[in-house]
């Protein structure tokens with residue numbers, strides 16, 4: 001088993017589109033040598049309690065987080081909300097609305113796929129999700145299983161990515177709304193994998209103005225040049241440079257647990273930016 005870096009601030013479990021149960025994910029990370037880990041499932045905090053309980057056993061500090069995927073003209077803008085409270089009922093209500101919208105969107109995509117001749121059942125997609133926050137990765141898995149695509153990743157490339165024939169846009173938050181939601185609930189929002197944003201330099205000052213606290217500079221697919229560029233943007237807008245693997249345990253998306261170097265001062269700096 002490979003040795004990992006001790007801090008990983010971006011991981012997913014099967015409470016959203018990851019493949020491992022929260023406890024299993026933490027155990028695996030601990031075995032690799034991870035000591036501080038954020039569980040950042042999409043639009044849900046349902047896995048946090050289980051992850052934290054396992055973290056206490058395994059010696060991993062688990063930071064509560066959620067990743068909010070937004071809808072806008074700015075490409076794929078995902079906001080990681082750190083240090084939010086799983087017991088915050090008002091936040092949970094907003095997250096439930098986002099999850100309901102996810103469900104309806106996947107239903108529409110299944111209908112489109114079936115009309116295109118790629119037969120998949122919504123029941124099977126729900127089974128794959130195992131009660132987690134539904135997403136396109138579950139659909140990709142179902143398409144792969146049914147033999148409609150040669151690989152999991154090919155499902156995205158040919159059928160369900162933006163501009164692909166079965167894509168349906170999201171009903172949800174704009175990037176600014178996602179930053180504000182995290183802020184209103186005492187969290188520290190960080191812009192995930194900035195390379196997927198269109199018009200980063202224009203969007204970033206607006207997000208910073210709305211309360212963005214960090215930007216994910218350290219990310220598996222970043223070149224050193226891109227990391228440097230993000231670090232310069234972080235300095236310019238007074239943002240904490242964050243980082244993580246985006247581990248899903250599914251397909252080729254994301255690095256391995258603890259696979260990305262994150263500087264040790266990051267966690268305290270981010271926590272100081274969370275408003276309580």
Ligand code: AMP
Nearest residue numbers: 017069134135136137153156157251253
């Ligand atoms: P959704 O929130 O349902 O739109 O699904 C978006 C999620 O799909 C992202 O958070 C990633 O986990 C995953 N994803 C997006 N693009 C790809 C891709 N090209 N290959 C594999 N996974 C992807």
Ligand code: FE
Nearest residue numbers: 012017042248
């Ligand atoms: Fe994901």
Ligand code: FE
Nearest residue numbers: 067078192193
């Ligand atoms: Fe993301």
Ligand code: ZN
Nearest residue numbers: 010012067246
């Ligand atoms: Zn992610």
